[in-house]
Amino acid sequence: MADISMAASDPAMALVADPEQRRRTRNLWEGIARVVVGAPLLVVQLNLLYDSSAWLQVIVTLVAFYGIVTGLGMLVRGVFGSHVDPATWLSVVWMAAVLVFVFLQLGGLFDELTADFGNREQPPQFSTHEPLGTDRVGKSxxxxxxxxxxxxxxxxxxxxxxxxxxxxxxxxxxxxxxxxxxxxxxxxxxxxxxxxxxxxxxxxxxxxxxxxxxxxxxxxxxxxxxxxxxxxxxxxxxxxxxxxxxxxxxxxxxxxxxxxxxxxxxxxxxxxxxxxxxxxxxxxxxxxxxxxxxxxxxxxxxxxxxxxxxxxxxxxxxxxxxxxxxxxxxxxxxxxxxxxxxxxxxxxxxxxxxx
CATH class of the missing domain: 1.10.3720.10 (MetI-like)
Incomplete structure (x- = not known):
């Protein structure tokens, strides 16, 4: 009884005494670290490495996606616990995001498909109005x-x-x-x-x-x-x-x-x-x-x-x-x-x- 009361009064001892809380804390911080590494790598690939070697672009992109996806999964486990399946919840979030953009386009947003030959094959740049670039005829x-x-x-x-x-x-x-x-x-x-x-x-x-x-x-x-x-x-x-x-x-x-x-x-x-x-x-x-x-x-x-x-x-x-x-x-x-x-x-x- 004395050990339980001491653990309850001391947050550090409570953390050590609860393995699930330790796992959630570790997943939370490791998930943040992976997302912090993966997201900038993706930005660097799209904005700085676009004209570099194709193999370098593929490697950097794969590492970035791996960091972002696994990091988000660990964040979900860190917030909601290890009993939650992060892959399923991330899949639901992705499908919800796809549906949101589809309905936004039905409402008049993101529906501009006019050719612009002066803006052909522009690479993705998040700082412009075409964050994913343009195609061979200048369409978004x-x-x-x-x-x-x-x-x-x-x-x-x-x-x-x-x-x-x-x-x-x-x-x-x-x-x-x-x-x-x-x-x-x-x-x-x-x-x-x-x-x-x-x-x-x-x-x-x-x-x-x-x-x-x-x-x-x-x-x-x-x-x-x-x-x-x-x-x-x-x-x-x-x-x-x-x-x-x-x-x-x-x-x-x-x-x-x-x-x-x-x-x-x-x-x-x-x-x-x-x-x-x-x-x-x-x-x-x-x-x-x-x-x-x-x-x-x-x-x-x-x-x-x-x-x-x-x-x-x-x-x-x-x-x-x-x-x-x-x-x-x-x-x-x-x-x-x-x-x-x-x-x-x-x-x-x-x-x-x-x-």
Whole structure:
């Protein structure tokens, strides 16, 4: 009792006696140190080392990002404790920041995409009105990157939303009624999955054009079999559970069992998996644009179209930021969506998270 009272009266002894507090304090100071080192390195690379060796730029940039990302993670653990997953919270913050900039552009900010040939291929400089530089025709790289984020989110959420809605319904029906219904479902999904996805997307875009709507519908066609199979597998599992048997014994109709008993249990794993599929769809849309068969680059800038400019060697040598900025933004967005999806899956299905 005397030791406890002494520790309570002496802050230094309390700090030593509490290992969690020691860890939080160490994480806090180490996180601050890493961010303090990483952020200036990134500023130096963008403002002083832009015309230096490409290898030096890559090394400095990687070290800077490593310091900033790991430092922010340690700051989160230092403030909220070691039980908090900093990767998930940083992913949520990143996605929230992306959404904020997208809505700001919808409100009239960051929407200037006029060419300025007198201001071509300007490097990123935080002290100017173009902090992320300009492209080959003088357009703002930052404004184009925000526009690309908006297009990626529209395509990703739209296609996965359609695939989730249609796939859930057909998967529920196939898994619940079985028999001929399940046979037709298997033939449909196997046919789409067996066909090369890239060739199917090329064909649809070549026939109907490279608009946002066409690309969204084409990618939704590919997401329906995946969502349907996941819904069917979960329906088969929950159809054999006791609450479904009890509902049948009480005289509940098939429609009530499907939408009141099974669907609420199937929806949560589907929703967590859908977040991961959104990340896959964003990469697929960027790949189509990079190959020149996606969304029209003249009317609608996308991350894939911006990265596609890097196929010219002069761009990578003289203005690497044109490729680097959208590439980093897409990498962080896809990484964040994957992390959020994995966290939701662990939250809603702890048994699967342990596998």
């Amino acid at each position: 790289v930052m404004n184009q990157a925000i526009q690309g984020a908006r297009v990626s989110l529209i395509v990703g959420l739209g296609s996965v939303g359609i695939g989730l809605a249609v796939g859930t319904i057909v998967g529920l029906v196939a898994g619940f009624f079985r028999g001929p219904t399940e046979g037709v479902f298997n033939v449909f999904t196997d046919s789409i999955l067996a066909f090369p996805a890239l060739i199917l997307l090329f064909t649809i875009v070549a026939i109907f054009g490279g608009s946002v709507l066409v690309v969204t519908l084409a990618l939704s066609l590919l997401s329906i079999p995946t969502m349907g199979r996941l819904a069917r597998a979960n329906t088969l599992t929950f159809s054999a559970r006791e609450f479904v048997t009890a509902a049948r014994a009480m005289g509940a109709s098939n429609t009530r069992i499907l939408f009141r008993e099974i669907l609420p249990n199937v929806a949560l794993p589907l929703a967590s998996y859908a977040v991961i599929i959104v990340a896959v769809v964003i990469v697929a849309e960027a790949s189509l644009s990079f190959l020149g068969v996606g969304i029209d680059p003249i009317s609608t800038p996308t991350w894939g179209n911006m990265i596609s400019e890097g196929r010219q060697q002069t761009v990578l040598q003289d203005a690497p930021h044109i490729v680097f900025v959208p590439g980093v933004l897409m990498f962080l967005t896809v990484l964040s969506l994957n992390r959020i999806g994995e966290s939701l899956r662990g939250l809603w299905d702890p048994r699967e998270a342990k596998l």
